[in-house]
Amino acid sequence: TWSLVGIESDMPYISESSKDVNLTNELGVYNTVRVLKNVAGMWLLEECRRTWASEGDVYTIPELISLAEDNLNFATLINPNDSCFTLPGAMPSRIVKYCTDRSFQPPRTPGEFAATILKSLANAYRDTVRDIESVTGLTLDTLHILGGGSQISLLNQLTANACQLKVKTGPVEATLFGNIAVQAISAGVISDISAARAMIAHSFESLEFNPVDRLSR
Numbered sequence: 001t002w003s004l005v006g007i008e009s010d011m012p013y014i015s016e017s018s019k020d021v022n023l024t025n026e027l028g029v030y031n032t033v034r035v036l037k038n039v040a041g042m043w044l045l046e047e048c049r050r051t052w053a054s055e056g057d058v059y060t061i062p063e064l065i066s067l068a069e070d071n072l073n074f075a076t077l078i079n080p081n082d083s084c085f086t087l088p089g090a091m092p093s094r095i096v097k098y099c100t101d102r103s104f105q106p107p108r109t110p111g112e113f114a115a116t117i118l119k120s121l122a123n124a125y126r127d128t129v130r131d132i133e134s135v136t137g138l139t140l141d142t143l144h145i146l147g148g149g150s151q152i153s154l155l156n157q158l159t160a161n162a163c164q165l166k167v168k169t170g171p172v173e174a175t176l177f178g179n180i181a182v183q184a185i186s187a188g189v190i191s192d193i194s195a196a197r198a199m200i201a202h203s204f205e206s207l208e209f210n211p212v213d214r215l216s217r
Contacts, residue, residue: 024037143163143168160209
């Protein structure tokens with residue numbers, strides 16, 4: 001539903017600039033800090049699905065992803081983090097209103113809605129990455145996408161294109177792996193977090209997406 005976009009750091013970033021871009025500092029594992037921002041995830045598309053299903057048009061996520069790929073030339077983009085998209089219900093109508101209020105061409109078909117949402121999400125990730133780089137002074141070269149969203153290859157590629165970063169995926173069950181790793185370290189089965197990460201990295205297939213221009217046009 002939501003995406004958490006951020007970095008792992010050995011220090012918090014507490015400044016006017018971090019406040020201005022709504023970055024938060026969360027305590028991570030072993031005295032690390034997760035410097036991150038909440039970004040809309042698949043919420044908009046799931047809510048569109050819910051509305052269409054209530055009207056008798058049932059789509060699976062894979063079907064909508066395929067339709068989105070066929071409609072990537074549809075140019076309208078939205079701000080998926082706008083407060084008008086926060087509450088559930090009537091998401092297609094709210095997206096149309098957002099567009100017409102700004103004189104944007106509104107999407108009409110499920111494929112156009114899906115393409116608009118996915119491309120807009122990729123741009124939101126890009127904006128957050130740039131905010132993080134600006135606040136921290138870091139230059140990032142790889143974006144790791146974890147959890148269920150990592151299974152959407154089209155979004156991974158659009159994100160690589162928008163961010164101009166290499167994207168690496170997985171694990172899908174990232175929370176589960178993390179919990180097991182911390183317990184294994186505490187039990188003395190694994191020596192430290194570096195060893196745990198190496199073990200996890202060898203336990204699943206990771207896909208890599210490099211920036212190309214074809215999908216982002």
